[in-house]
Ligand code: ADP
């Protein structure tokens with residue numbers, strides 16, 4: 001893939017007291033690329049997303065979006081620059097409707113403040129109507145079934161649709177880079193397949209959007225990402241196509257345990 005690099009990290013290191021959660025990790029992400037991040041529990045996958053989005057400030061190293069240094073900037077500003085994410089555990093507003101959850105994702109693009117609501121009501125209402133129209137479009141783009149449930153409270157959605165809603169909400173900030181932390185967790189195979197189809201359709205519709213997907217479901221990792229980065233104990237163990245990295249003995253060890261890896265080689 002030769003599209004320009006949009007996001008890159010170099011020498012990323014994250015220490016928590018004595019624990020080194022990430023050590024000297026480099027990565028690049030190109031426009032339109034899907035990069036899979038895999039590795040056992042505690043490998044540092046979520047830490048990497050937290051560094052990119054400004055939730056953690058790395059102990060050393062740099063993250064650059066289109067060449068601009070991001071680390072050191074507050075998380076809300078990083079979202080405004082075009083990086084959106086979903087979380088490993090759901091962070092929806094359960095009492096609010098599906099549609100309202102997506103509208104909230106647009107806050108970085110809305111100009112209306114509380115004084116506008118009181119003093120310039122028609123302006124505020126126009127902006128809200130526009131946000132609602134955009135949110136409806138996003139729900140349709142992510143999943144027709146989700147759009148049809150747009151007036152239900154988010155808490156009533158089945159798990160798979162909650163994940164889709166989180167993706168729609170992340171897209172509402174009009175990101176250039178979308179980061180998904182274990183989007184298929186808690187889903188069965190059928191739901192995972194349907195989610196993969198939705199993500200594929202989304203990518204086809206937005207060819208410039210770059211994605212990083214943390215994933216443990218190997219069927220998804222095998223079929224969706226263009227490239228895979230393997231983390232283990234905070235270090236980059238391997239990087240390449242799934243076909244390349246899955247054959248590396250240390251990757252098999254990290255995943256299957258040493259015994260199983262030896263059997264696989266035999
Ligand atoms: P993964 O997402 O790959 O399962 P994480 O990135 O969540 O792993 O965690 C990597 C390591 O960093 C783990 O040992 C975890 O306990 C540690 N860690 C992550 N966040 C913090 C934190 N805020 N404080 C202390 N340790 C943390």
Ligand code: MG
Nearest residue numbers: 045046047088
């Ligand atoms: Mg994690």
